[in-house]
Amino acid sequence: MDGSDATLTITFVTNDNKQVTAPADSNLLRMSIREKGGIPFKCGGGLCGTCRCRIAEGVENTDRIKPKERKHLSEDDFAQGYRMACQTFLTGDVKVVWGE
Template identity: 50%
Template sequence: MPTINFLTSNKKIEVPKESNILRMSLRYDCELPNRCGGGICGTCVCKIEEGAENLDKVKVQERRKLGEEWLEKGYRLGCQTFVNEGDVAISWDEEVTKQVKRRKPDKIKRTVSTGSR
């Protein structure tokens, strides 16, 4: 089973594959900050310190709230992120959380198909 190492709260837990980071934090009292659970508020922003390759793909909601700048620095939203097969280590910082919470979501451009029917 994969493990999530919550570096900031110094807790390490084994989780089933396809586990959501925020849900596991809530279930096992690992202290990842949270509020909405839907990728809107940004409270559960966390830095992936190790094991980014063991996570699922970035969701649209994360791309909107974090933007490319935070994603490129290794940040994800715990409520939107799932652990696949390997281990992951995450941390969080109150100052980063404040900045992300204040950030206005990006508008995602939709591609419209104009093909004939």
């Protein structure tokens, strides 16, 4: 690693703009659990849809949409930046909101 993309920042906007740093390619829900970010969840495996959240900034820093997400979210949801945290891996800084 050259250091420039070794870590990224996740801002949990709904949780008082709590900011945490994470390694590149981190899973959004796992980082929320580890750092007490606050994204709600029940299963963590893409089955329940509870961890639906919106990438308010940095949606371009998320990986491709997974088939499990398509069972819970519509194309319109994706266009607005909604993702399932358990299925989302990060490549750069993001700001995330939920429970809107």
